[in-house]
Amino acid sequence: xxxxxxxxxxxxxxxxxxxxxxxxxxxxxxxxxxDFSFKNDNDLFTFTNLSEGATSYRWDFGDLSFYCEKENPTxxxxxxxxxIEVTLxxxxxxxxxxxxxxxxxxxxxxxxxxxxxxxxxxxxxxxVLYEEADGVSVKKIKxxxxxxxVNVYLEGNTAMKMELVDIFINSDGNSSTGFLSxxxxxxxxxxxxxxxxxxxxxxxxxYQHTDPAGGWGWAYLAGSGVNIESSGIVNxxxxxxxxxxxxxxxxxxxxxxxxxxxxxxxxxxxxxxGSFPKVTATSQxxxxxxxxETTSVCE
Numbered sequence: 478x479x480x481x482x483x484x485x486x487x488x489x490x491x492x493x494x495x496x497x498x499x500x501x502x503x504x505x506x507x508x509x510x511x512d513f514s515f516k517n518d519n520d521l522f523t524f525t526n527l528s529e530g531a532t533s534y535r536w537d538f539g540d541l542s543f544y545c546e547k548e549n550p551t552x553x554x555x556x557x558x559x560x561i562e563v564t565l566x567x568x569x570x571x572x573x574x575x576x577x578x579x580x581x582x583x584x585x586x587x588x589x590x591x592x593x594x595x596x597x598x599x600x601x602x603x604x605v606l607y608e609e610a611d612g613v614s615v616k617k618i619k620x621x622x623x624x625x626x627v628n629v630y631l632e633g634n635t636a637m638k639m640e641l642v643d644i645f646i647n648s649d650g651n652s653s654t655g656f657l658s659x660x661x662x663x664x665x666x667x668x669x670x671x672x673x674x675x676x677x678x679x680x681x682x683x684y685q686h687t688d689p690a691g692g693w694g695w696a697y698l699a700g701s702g703v704n705i706e707s708s709g710i711v712n713x714x715x716x717x718x719x720x721x722x723x724x725x726x727x728x729x730x731x732x733x734x735x736x737x738x739x740x741x742x743x744x745x746x747x748x749x750x751g752s753f754p755k756v757t758a759t760s761q762x763x764x765x766x767x768x769x770e771t772t773s774v775c776e
Contacts, residue, residue, distance in 0.1 A: 509575035511567040520554045520584050520769060524563075531567035531575070536775065539563050539581075545775030555773050558585040587768075591621050591628040593723050595708040600630050600721070607763040613751025614638075614742050620765040626723040627736055627765075636750060637718045638710055639675035641743040646671070647762055650733030657691035660752060661739050664761030669729060670695055674745075675722060677707050683728060704728045737762035 512527040526534060526548050536545040538552050539561040545552065554561070561583055566576040591599050600619055608617040614637040619630040631637070645667035647655060652666035673681015683701035688694030707722035726732055739762045742750040754760045 509567050509569055509573060511565055511575040511577040513565050513577065513579070515563075515579075515581060517581075517583070520558070520586075521551060522554070522581065522583070523549075523551045524565075525549055526565070526567075528565070528567035528575075530569060532570050533568045535566040535568070537564040537566075538773075538775075540773070542773050547775050550775035552775050553769065553771060553773055554583040554586065555769055555771065556586060556588075558583045587621075587623075589621060589623075591626075591721070591723070593628070593706045593708050593721055595711045595721070597630065597711075597719060597721065603630070606765055607754065609753060609755050612753055612755055615740060615751065615753035618738070618753070618763055620736075620738070620763075622726075622736065622765060623768045623770065625727075626725050628721065628723045629738065630719065630721045631740075631753075632713075632717065632719045633753075634716055635712070635718055637720075637742065638744075638750075639720055639742060640745040641673065641747060642671070642675050643741040643743075644671040644675075645669075645739045645741075645762065646729070647735075647737035647764075648729035648732055650735045650737075652737070652762070655686045655691065656688070656693065656695075658739070660741070660756045661754065661760045661762055663759050664737070664764070665739065666691075666737075666762075667739070671705060671724075673702065675705075675707050675720060676709055677705065678703060681705070701728065732767065735764050735766045737764040739763065 509531050510529040514525045514527060516523050534546060534548055536550060540557045561581050562578050563581055564576055564578045566574055568574040587602055589599060589602055603619045603621050605617050606620050615631050615633040617632045621628040646669040647666045648668045652664040654666050656667040658665040668686050670684040671681060673679050679702060681702050683698045684695035685698055687696045705722055705724055708720055711719050713719050740753045744750060754763060
């Protein structure tokens with residue numbers, strides 16, 4: 478009989494302790510039960526309050542921003558990502574309180590500073606957005622668009638010299654408006670074109686698309702050549718060249734939620750070198766989703 482009681486005791490203890498193993502920390506007082514559930518769409522989290530016996534609430538979203546006192550808030554993580562501890566404190570009118578802490582996983586938030594100086598270590602944390610293994614000159618691209626500028630890193634073989642380049646830019650996120658290129662038939666819609674050497678303060682400049690039918694119609698934007706800052710070509714090794722440049726977001730007026738690029742490279746004598754992405758029957762611009770920079774508020 479003692480053995481049966483001991484086994485029953487072990488089962489009860491296991492059941493009690495296993496209830497709190499869902500990444501939660503719970504503390505109760507005054508009969509209040511603090512609890513919540515959550516769901517997310519990328520970095521936007523919706524929290525549902527499941528507490529009992531409480532009349533007011535305090536949320537700590539775990540990113541050292543502020544407390545939120547809404548019952549069922551939504552919150553966007555723009556400063557930190559990864560595993561984050563969120564704490565809900567539930568309180569009653571007598572000043573008693575209970576809290577629960579749960580671990581959520583938010584998308585990783587990159588916080589990098591890009592200097593256009595020909596040293597590319599500051600790009601290490603930025604992932605490659607698109608790569609052409611058999612590209613003629615340009616092989617890969619990285620883009621970083623947080624802050625006042627759109628920063629671009631290109632890497633290729635030694636044929637990549639950027640003596641002359643047409644950079645087609647879709648700035649409104651709509652690939653059906655702007656210049657509709659036969660070279661990138663599955664998605665183009667360039668609203669702007671930069672043409673010239675990919676160098677700071679060159680004779681090159683920006684053009685804005687003007688043909689509603691999507692054809693080759695451009696208006697030169699006087700003085701816009703100063704709006705591109707470039708490192709120039711840097712030789713990384715015997716087979717690899719790289720370049721970084723930035724364009725201020727003000728160049729594009731009102732940006733959409735994404736920006737997209739395609740490149741046609743030429744020699745200084747206007748002879749074709751290659752295109753990136755590589756021109757095929759299904760090619761399209763490289764699309765970059767701009768980071769959310771909205772202020773984190775509970776709503």
